[in-house]
Amino acid sequence: MxxxxxxxxxxxxxxxxxxxxxxxxxxxxxxxxxxxxxxxxxxxxxxxxxxxxxxxxxxxxxxxxxxxxxxxxxxxxxxxxxxxxxxxxxxxxxxxxxxxxxxxxxxxxxxxxxxxxxxxILYSRESNLELAGYSDVDWAENVDDRKRISGGCFYVGSNLVSWISKKQNSVSLSTVEAEYIAAGSCCTQLLWMK
Known part of the structure; x- marks a missing residue:
């Protein structure tokens, strides 16, 4: 109307x-x-x-x-x-x-x-319903408390529907641990979206 x-x-x-x-x-x-x-x-x-x-x-x-x-x-x-x-x-x-x-x-x-x-941001009409998430963690580390920042973006088909940039709660002792924490955060976000 x-x-x-x-x-x-x-x-x-x-x-x-x-x-x-x-x-x-x-x-x-x-x-x-x-x-x-x-x-x-x-x-x-x-x-x-x-x-x-x-x-x-x-x-x-x-x-x-x-x-x-x-x-x-x-x-x-x-x-x-x-x-x-x-x-x-x-x-x-x-x-x-x-x-x-x-x-x-x-x-x-x-x-x-x-x-x-x-x-x-474009939300395409020609998109499927496949859910995908990508995450990464910075290599630079925070100069004050040594915590890393993880980020992620989440798509339904080709459409970006959510993103996150968050300081990790704990200090990672290795790059692998930091990536693991970032991936876990990404999976939590994906589960929340479903």
Whole structure:
């Protein structure tokens, strides 16, 4: 009666013959503009691979309110952006005592969002119902507590339906153990989806 769905809870929906496209370009543009980073140089990756963020007691403190506002605006964007889930999780750890390095990483993440405002997820009509999950664990380890971060993505056919980026609860003594824990987490998620 209302017509074709095009906007729902901040998610933009485009319906085509090949399937549904879900995006949040309006929310992303508003987020970038709110923090004054719309005129800044864009970046092609959400986080630098060379920088390892950790608690840095020697670095200069930054305004906690600004940092918390930035990080608080991003989890909703991860509803259709698995590419930023890992980076948002890393930056969220430093809300209690953010330093200049953390704010710099946050600004880089928002500049990446500005570069990729039109990223969307396709839910294809031509897909089977086979359930598949993939998991991995980082090799870099957390510099503060040595815990690894595991991640995974889950598909029904060719459609991405769920993703996770989570710090492991325990310190792994070997890479094999870390991979085993990540695989177990992935299997738990798959069982929950069935």
């Amino acid at each position: 209302v017509g074709e769905l095009s906007y729902f809870l901040g998610l933009q929906v485009k319906q085509t013959d090949c399937g549904l496209f879900i995006l949040q370009s309006k929310y992303a543009k508003d987020l970038v503009k709110r923090f004054g980073l719309d005129s800044m140089k864009h970046t092609r990756t959400p986080m630098s691979t060379n920088v390892k963020l950790g608690h840095d007691p020697t670095s200069k403190n930054v305004d906690q309110t600004v940092y918390r506002n930035m990080i608080g605006s991003l989890p909703y964007l991860t509803a259709n952006r698995p590419d930023i889930a890992f980076s948002v999780g890393i930056c969220a750890r430093f809300q209690a005592d953010p330093k200049e390095s953390h704010l710099s990483a946050m600004r880089r993440l928002i500049r990446y969002v500005n570069e990729t405002v039109d990223h969307e």
